[in-house]
Amino acid sequence: MEEKVIVCDKLTKRFGYFIATNEISFEVNKGEIFGFLGANGAGKTTAMRMLCGLSAPTSGSATIAGYDVYSETEKIKRNIGYMSQKFSLYENLTVLENVEFFGGIYGLTDQEIKEKTEELASKLGLKSEMKKLVGSLPLGWKQKLSFSVAVLHEPKIVFLDEPTGGVDPVTRRQFWDLIYEAADRRITVFVTTHYMDEAEYCNRISIMVDGRIEVLDTPANLKKQFQANSMDEVFYQLARSAKRADS
Numbered sequence: 001m002e003e004k005v006i007v008c009d010k011l012t013k014r015f016g017y018f019i020a021t022n023e024i025s026f027e028v029n030k031g032e033i034f035g036f037l038g039a040n041g042a043g044k045t046t047a048m049r050m051l052c053g054l055s056a057p058t059s060g061s062a063t064i065a066g067y068d069v070y071s072e073t074e075k076i077k078r079n080i081g082y083m084s085q086k087f088s089l090y091e092n093l094t095v096l097e098n099v100e101f102f103g104g105i106y107g108l109t110d111q112e113i114k115e116k117t118e119e120l121a122s123k124l125g126l127k128s129e130m131k132k133l134v135g136s137l138p139l140g141w142k143q144k145l146s147f148s149v150a151v152l153h154e155p156k157i158v159f160l161d162e163p164t165g166g167v168d169p170v171t172r173r174q175f176w177d178l179i180y181e182a183a184d185r186r187i188t189v190f191v192t193t194h195y196m197d198e199a200e201y202c203n204r205i206s207i208m209v210d211g212r213i214e215v216l217d218t219p220a221n222l223k224k225q226f227q228a229n230s231m232d233e234v235f236y237q238l239a240r241s242a243k244r245a246d247s
């Protein structure tokens with residue numbers, strides 16, 4: 001049987017009377033690429049923050065890499081990687097300094113950091129850029145670098161919150177090559193995106209509407225279910241029913 005690395009049962013987050021995430025239940029397998037979709041305000045970030053151990057749920061249960069989201073948040077943080085468009089690398093440090101800094105935070109030894117640095121520099125074609133400030137790199141490179149840093153310590157799961165926002169299609173494709181490589185190493189990838197071509201790259205996707213998970217299946221099955229030619233069509237059929245104002 002597949003090992004489940006995320007198990008979530010009726011997980012709920014309220015802010016006062018407002019239910020941002022409403023009884024979501026799902027499981028994610030080891031090494032799976034799981035797309036977590038929904039219109040703006042659907043509740044994705046709120047859910048992801050709970051799964052990363054950054055925000056306590058109001059009710060329901062979840063385990064991440066076997067650890068409880070209420071009582072074992074420190075263990076969760078040690079077993080995951082995280083990347084978002086907003087939280088990224090230090091722009092005023094060089095590429096090398098960033099890798100050394102995050103490697104240190106993740107508890108890698110100096111030798112491991114050295115090996116990882118060389119691997120990363122050659123994989124990303126950044127050998128001659130290692131001493132440049134991250135702030136001077138093009139956005140696409142920053143995001144590929146940021147992803148590589150998020151998986152530097154070979155976490156069990158990497159959470160990606162709109163990782164490719166604002167990046168051109170060619171660079172997004174390269175970014176997804178990195179995601180596939182991580183999944184090949186059995187790192188589970190949990191990714192939110194607004195790009196429907198990226199949704200097609202996921203093994204399975206869920207789509208949230210107004211705090212609830214409305215559908216969860218493979219892209220192929222969802223297209224069949226909604227008699228749609230693309231994930232774009234599936235998404236808009238569902239998003240049309242959303243009531244929340246900020247979508």
Ligand SMILES: Nc1ncnc2c1ncn2[C@@H]1O[C@H](COP(=O)(O)OP(=O)(O)OP(=O)(O)O)[C@@H](O)[C@H]1O
Pocket residue numbers: 015018020038039040041042043044045046047244246
């Ligand atoms: N701390 C908070 N207090 C009150 N309401 C909040 C809080 N955080 C989020 N919300 C509300 O919860 C809802 C879900 O927000 P969330 O950021 O999780 O959505 P999202 O699906 O990630 O959207 P986006 O794609 O825009 O990031 C929104 O209506 C938001 O205004």
